[in-house]
Amino acid sequence: MQFSLLILLLAGSASAFDAPEDTHSYLKYQGETNCPADHRLMSVGFARNNLQEVCNLLSDWEFARLSGYASLGGPGNNCVVYESDHRHLNSSLCVALTEHSLIRGALIQGGFRSPDELTRMTQSDWRVALIDELANRTRDDAHQWDELDNQALAGLGLLVSYLRNGERVSDTELSQYTATDIRQSVIGELQAQTGIDLLSLQSMSNIDLYHIIMSG
Known part of the structure; x- marks a missing residue:
């Protein structure tokens, strides 16, 4: 049920998780x-x-x-x-910029913006909003978050939502986390919960990790 909800929020099919960046754009x-x-x-x-x-x-x-x-x-x-x-x-x-639907999903899942608010914003504004939210809540600054492409940025936004919404990490603790710390924290939890070996988890994208979280 949760995973189906996420798909609706992203307003796309499951293939959106695997859509490659258009290298000609x-x-x-x-x-x-x-x-x-x-x-x-x-x-x-x-x-x-x-x-x-x-x-x-x-x-x-x-x-x-x-x-x-x-x-x-x-x-x-x-x-x-x-x-x-x-x-x-x-x-x-x-x-x-690509994968704007993933940015939208990360903003909604994190409680950073409502669907109504997002309809009044441009897709470029979605990206800026997520960068601002992550920069204000973590150790990395806006410039470092802006270095990421849309898929990587959205994936980390979703992982932050997972850590915060489940109260696995307090906001005070999160403020000392870098993007690498966020990813490693989630990988550690998934390894303990699922038994998937560490190397396999480390080879996955942030979106793939969130896919595992939502599919149980």
Whole structure:
């Protein structure tokens, strides 16, 4: 029953848990740290996983901004990725936000927003709201939460809801937790409750872990 309720809240089928990110939904945008609506700065991991395609968006000697003050150089710079580059750059690499239904589900499950409130917000606002809630309740700041894609962010939001709603962790304790601590705490509980071996649990996404929680 609980799992069926979650599916209704997410307004999608079970396949939403496994929907891959569209690796072609990215673009170069003029201006530093600027992205159009429903896009965010591309992460270093995404850039490296799609290096040749992303690099080809740039002119030979161009550098473009990635998230976390990183940058990517064009073909003339051998598509080099600098993880820390505080120079002023003239363009940014942006990737489309996906899995908004999961963000919505995390906000509702956590009691952070009501369904009525969410209908008056844009999908981009949903993401900002969840980042703010998690940053205000945990040790990680908003910048660190914003580094996550929608699926990872929503998954951790759902795990926080599980810990808080079951009073497994107090709000005071949660305020000292990082995203890694949240995940490891849930994995420890699931290993004890289900007998699933630790390596298998550690290999699962946050959404997969929550799926196990809700399916009993």
